[in-house]
Amino acid sequence: MIDTHSHLLPGLDHGCPDIETSVRMARAAAEAGVRTVACTPHFLVWDQALIERAGVVIDEVREALTAAGVEVTLRLGFEVDLTVAASVDIESLGRLAIEGSGGAIVIEVPYSGWLPVMEETIFRLSAAGLTPVLAHPERNDRIQKSSDLLVRCLRAGAVAQGTGGSLSGMFGRVTEKTFFKLIEEGHISLIASDAHSVMTEGWTMGPMLTALEGRVPPEDLVTLTETNPALLLKGERPQPVGPYDGGVSWRGKARLPKRR
Template sequence: MIDIHCHILPGVDDGPVTTEESLLMAREAVKEGIKTIIATPHHRNNKYENKKVDILKNVDKLNRLLRKENIPLEILPGQENRIFGEILEDYQKGEILTLTNSNFLFIEFPTASVPRYAERLLYDIQTEGLTPIIVHPERNKELLENPSILYNLVNNGALTQVTAASVVGYFGKSIKKFAYQLIEHNLTHFVASDAHNTINRTFKLNEAFDIIEKDFGTDYVYLFAENSENVITNNIIIKEIPYQIKRKKFLGVF
């Protein structure tokens, strides 16, 4: 199993603080059947900055430690970029890291909103030859209230990644329901852990895939698993035609 979104590097963001905590996460990942993790520390989210060169060094350091501890897990480099207007300029300067140096780039929206410039920026990213992957859209307040925004972004070429814990229900009923709707309407292409620790933000991938298999069928499990593999090999992502999520309108009594 491959996890394309995980905060496993120690001491760089709100993930593990120490190398011991990173090793605990690594052992937990192996128990889940995960063999490869893309480390995706936060970048430019108003609290943490993790530039490409630093991430590469930290990934190499953690991989050496995992080999020393005989933990059968490979860490690959990535970055979770909070959306900002100069991201392509920073990419040209060598500060922005795609997932495993592929053509896929993580983009995170603020929790409560989608910037007005998002549609244009995601288009510009694609003209650069990159494919933006919007992370955990099911946890964004504006998208939850107005899913047509996400439909338009996906219809115009962006991809999305849902968090396993959202599918399980860890973030509440409304977010779980929205995650289900994204799967049903072909508005998401990956399921990943976004794990931060082994206590309250752990992997939940096996549990999520069991639920997806039960409620949506085995084909969806294969699709999400193969797409994660395609990120690492920089291949074409499997996509189905997206559909709008219809929000019910409530009429008052006159």
């Protein structure tokens, strides 16, 4: 698998506290079947020093992983606040894209509320050749009521990336149900960990697969966790799985849906 959203780098945000924890997180990811991790610390305001520091830190973690025998490839990126994406010039924003992806930039979807500038920003980035990746849209209270806002963003050029922990109920029943609904409607292209610690890595990658097994076709599970992330990192636009008829069961007995 390829994890396109993780807070594995130490000391850059509220995620991983130290390199020792980074190694443990990477080892847990490898044991779950992850081979590549995009390290995406929060980028809340324009901070040149953070960009430079992140480049140093990821090299330090790479050295630590090699020494520990952990075979996981790391790529640097950032989880960008919408206000930054809306106000910073395109050339500068390109520096925040996932390393080697040709312009895939992770944009944090807020947990509550909605800024009208979202669609306009996505269109601007997409028109400039960047690929806006919307992180955890299933957690947004407006999208939980209606997926229309997300659909408009996808039409403007974004791709949707859900968080594995949402599938296992770690963010509540409403978020869990919303995630399955977005998959059912054919809006989700990627699933990532958004791991902030060893504990969260444990309940996002392995349980994520368990939560989806029998609920989406096996080939679509591969698409969400392997094929589409690989396309994104090669600079190609991934397509969502689904939509499905009959619904994607999110509680009770698993059942495979039929594609429309």
